[in-house]
Amino acid sequence: MKPLLLLALLSLPLAAPARAATVNFVTEEYPPFSYREGDTLKGASVEQVQMLMQKAGIDMHIEIMPWTRAYAAAQGTPMTCLFTTAHSPERDKLFKWVEPLLVDANILVATASSGIRETDLDDTRRYVIGTHRGDYTEKLLKEKGYAKVDIASDFPSTLRKLMNGRIDLMPISEIYFEKLKVDHPLVRVATLSSQSLGIACEKSFPEDIRARMQQALDDLIADGTQRAIFAKYGLHLQN
Known part of the structure; x- marks a missing residue:
């Protein structure tokens, strides 16, 4: 190779390593898992997502919006992920998954003043059950034979209806129930x-990025960080 050509090649700037595009996360207002406090986003799920993305070295952005809009965005917008999402058989093939942010039971709850007490699931079908539009429990309740299902716009609206006596029961995370019943x-x-x-x-989410996210979440679970985040929000994992 001629000296001048070699010198020219050596003087070329080195190519910068390719950087992954920003991952856009969408979620709903569902304290204590995801919520706004002023201009700050907080919650047990929000912190997990922020920490795993930092650990994976991937840029990110989180936006809170109504559940139905968030769900539609995650289905139709590239580089978009939705949380915290129940991994149901119906949803399995619709998305690529990183999990678990939470393994939990979903229970039906009533107000103490309602007089409704613990019973078999079959006995609850005579009550008006409230949930919010687009949540996986909306379809689940119908599949389980519930004819009286009241649909609200979001989780806080359903909870207000329950507390005001406009519905009889509502489904809720068992882990969150243990915290919520302290004040309700x-x-x-x-x-x-x-x-x-x-x-x-x-x-169409890139598999290499999904795998890095999954590994980062696995690490947060293994080193106890996930459990510590839940404890910070007054939540206690069952296992």
């Missing part, structure tokens, strides 16, 4: 389902 006079009535909840990403 609620009683457990029956177990509706149990499931893994995680991050659901749009089907």
Whole structure:
């Protein structure tokens, strides 16, 4: 190779390593898992997502929006992921998954003043059950034969309806119930389902990025960080 050509090649700037595109996360207002406190996003799921993405070295952005809008975005917008999402058989093939942010039971609860007490799941079908639009429990309740299902716009609206006596029961995370009943006079009535909840990403989501995210979450679980985050929010994992 001629000296001048070699010198020219050596003087070329080195190519910068390729950087992964930003991952856009969408979630709903569902304290204590995801919520706003002023301009700051907080919650047991929000912190897990922030920490695993930092650990994986991937840029990210989180936005809170109504559940139905968030769910649609995760289905149709590349590089978009939704959390905290129940991994149901129906949803399995619709997304690429990173999990679990939480493994939990979903229980039906009532207000203590309602007089409704713990019973068999079959006995709860005579009550008006409230949930929010697009949540996996909306379809689950119908599949389990519940004819009186009241649909609200989001989780806080459903909880307000329960506390105001406009509905009889509502499904809720068992882990969250243990915290919520400290400040709200609620009683457990029956177990509706149990499931893994995680991050659901749009089907074209790059597999190499998903794998890095999964490894980072696995590490947070293994080193006890996930459990510590839950404890910070007054939540206690069952196992």
